[in-house]
Amino acid sequence: MMPPDCFLCDKGLATGDNCELICFAKTESDHQWHTLAQSEAGLTGHPPECGWFCEQHLETVKSLTHLTISGALQHIRERESWHLIYIDLFDRETPPMIQRTGVGYESGFCEFWDHILPTTETDGRRYPSDYRLGFRCGIPDYSLPRSCPDLTLIKQNLPTAEEETATGTIKQLSISQAAALRTNGLPGAEECLRQYCDRLSGTQP
Numbered sequence: 078m079m080p081p082d083c084f085l086c087d088k089g090l091a092t093g094d095n096c097e098l099i100c101f102a103k104t105e106s107d108h109q110w111h112t113l114a115q116s117e118a119g120l121t122g123h124p125p126e127c128g129w130f131c132e133q134h135l136e137t138v139k140s141l142t143h144l145t146i147s148g149a150l151q152h153i154r155e156r157e158s159w160h161l162i163y164i165d166l167f168d169r170e171t172p173p174m175i176q177r178t179g180v181g182y183e184s185g186f187c188e189f190w191d192h193i194l195p196t197t198e199t200d201g202r203r204y205p206s207d208y209r210l211g212f213r214c215g216i217p218d219y220s221l222p223r224s225c226p227d228l229t230l231i232k233q234n235l236p237t238a239e240e241e242t243a244t245g246t247i248k249q250l251s252i253s254q255a256a257a258l259r260t261n262g263l264p265g266a267e268e269c270l271r272q273y274c275d276r277l278s279g280t281q282p
């Protein structure tokens with residue numbers, strides 16, 4: 078039996094992260110495995126078309142279950158790899174640095190928001206550091222303007238009392254932006270933020 082460790086990162090049993098089993102389209106040999114499993118009692122292990130995925134990668138793989146598992150993993154590793162770039166605005170001699178790398182657009186946006194939100198105050202003042210999210214496959218970097226009312230608005234509306242709620246809020250935004258990026262490219266992800274902020278400002282008194 079394969080341990081419940083994420084097929085795309087280090088999370089799993091050892092790190093105390095729960096993973097979920099996700100199943101993909103079956104190949105010919107997967108069909109044969111199922112036929113064999115039905116006829117032979119005692120064939121153990123999870124079906125070969127299924128894999129374990131951590132919370133951060135769950136939504137990414139759910140968007141690709143129409144592919145076979147190897148096709149989906151290859152697609153994510155090759156087409157959805159990202160890197161988070163840190164820009165030091167205080168010391169301009171310091172070149173931009175890659176601070177994090179990963180695969181799956183959802184986890185990329187999550188990291189972006191987790192890092193960029195602490196660079197602003199609720200009154201809109203920014204600290205002299207910035208972040209950009211870089212992609213492969215000809216997608217331009219995702220970044221926010223230095224003076225960004227959207228960023229301030231999100232910061233103001235972030236629930237501060239419970240850390241878990243704040244994480245949930247960022248996760249939801251990241252999931253929508255990742256889906257929009259997948260279908261409509263960078264303009265899609267930007268439009269998604271605009272709509273999100275319109276909803277936020279609509280709920281304000």
Ligand SMILES: [Zn+2]
Nearest residue numbers: 083086131134
């Ligand atoms: Zn993972």
